[in-house]
Amino acid sequence: MKIAIEELAGCSGCTIAVLDLHEMILDLLNDAEIVYSPVIMDVKEPPEGIDVGFVTGCVRNEENQERLEKIRKRSKILIALGTCACYGGISGLSMLSSNEEIFNTVYRNVDTVKDDGIIPTDVPPFTYRAFAVGDLVKMDYYITGCPPKEQFLKQILPALIKGDQKELSRKSVCSECDRKMGSVENWHLKRRYEGEPDREHCLLGQGYLCLGPVTFGRCGAACPKKNIPCHGCNGPSLDILREPCRDIYNMMVRRIADLTDRPQKEIEKELYDVAHTMYPFTIGSLIMEDKENSKIRDLVKERSG
Numbered sequence: 001m002k003i004a005i006e007e008l009a010g011c012s013g014c015t016i017a018v019l020d021l022h023e024m025i026l027d028l029l030n031d032a033e034i035v036y037s038p039v040i041m042d043v044k045e046p047p048e049g050i051d052v053g054f055v056t057g058c059v060r061n062e063e064n065q066e067r068l069e070k071i072r073k074r075s076k077i078l079i080a081l082g083t084c085a086c087y088g089g090i091s092g093l094s095m096l097s098s099n100e101e102i103f104n105t106v107y108r109n110v111d112t113v114k115d116d117g118i119i120p121t122d123v124p125p126f127t128y129r130a131f132a133v134g135d136l137v138k139m140d141y142y143i144t145g146c147p148p149k150e151q152f153l154k155q156i157l158p159a160l161i162k163g164d165q166k167e168l169s170r171k172s173v174c175s176e177c178d179r180k181m182g183s184v185e186n187w188h189l190k191r192r193y194e195g196e197p198d199r200e201h202c203l204l205g206q207g208y209l210c211l212g213p214v215t216f217g218r219c220g221a222a223c224p225k226k227n228i229p230c231h232g233c234n235g236p237s238l239d240i241l242r243e244p245c246r247d248i249y250n251m252m253v254r255r256i257a258d259l260t261d262r263p264q265k266e267i268e269k270e271l272y273d274v275a276h277t278m279y280p281f282t283i284g285s286l287i288m289e290d291k292e293n294s295k296i297r298d299l300v301k302e303r304s305g
């Protein structure tokens with residue numbers, strides 16, 4: 001079994017998450033050989049004949065796109081590894097700025113730029129937007145998470161390598177969270193730094209914007225267990241993916257309105273910075289942008305001018 005891991009626009013954290021399996025890597029290497037991974041080894045190009053290819057990061061420039069197409073051609077099975085690959089992830093937030101602004105921030109207005117202001121000409125051009133990899137080539141499987149969590153990788157990787165069928169949870173973060181729904185009075189939206197949430201009751205009920213109801217689980221509700229609201233790093237829940245009329249924003253507004261017995265219009269007025277609070281991991285996904293009620297189209301147009 002030949003395995004390859006390609007890196008596109010991301011932080012390499014997904015590959016590091018695989019390395020974080022520690023001794024279990026040795027077991028996996030009894031059945032598989034890693035033939036290409038720019039983070040782990042000094043190999044410049046993926047070889048032909050890859051059995052299972054993983055892609056991490058989204059597509060944000062033409063080099064990313066070429067690399068994605070190459071590994072697709074050379075892999076029998078291709079898997080999007082991590083939320084950047086699946087939905088654009090954090091890299092997708094670049095769509096809130098114009099390509100010119102990004103270029104200036106990264107290459108021009110930095111202390112290390114030479115006085116002559118000459119920019120290298122071999123920097124790959126940006127694509128006109130961020131793309132989740134499945135928006136450009138056919139993917140066989142998706143493993144979400146920023147990065148995918150250790151307990152989940154431990155379940156899925158041996159099964160993938162051995163070709164075994166594996167029954168996996170399809171639940172949302174809320175379904176994995178054991179906080180109690182308490183009575184909700186005088187609800188108002190709180191910033192994360194306001195006060196300390198009570199550790200027993202639902203964070204959303206306490207006014208903290210917890211995206212658990214609209215987020216795919218498989219992390220064991222890791223953040224609510226540490227008293228931190230979920231910010232949606234596993235991407236949208238299955239019901240949102242399946243139903244064209246369901247979107248992260250409208251489902252959250254509906255959920256808060258149900259909890260608090262307040263009109264949806266009132267809730268909408270309290271929500272702030274929708275791009276970073278509702279879509280920090282999905283703004284680069286065409287599947288999410290194309291939803292009937294998606295706010296992504298307005299946000300991107302508004303911010304990039």
Ligand code: SF4
Binds near residue numbers: 090
């Ligand atoms: S999904 Fe998260 S950990 Fe993985 S490459 Fe993207 S930002 Fe990094």
Ligand code: SF4
Binds near residue numbers: 212224
């Ligand atoms: S909204 Fe958050 S805190 Fe409340 S049940 Fe869902 S995951 Fe738990």
Ligand code: SF4
Binds near residue numbers: 235
């Ligand atoms: S609780 Fe939410 S933010 Fe935290 S790991 Fe799970 S999906 Fe990600």
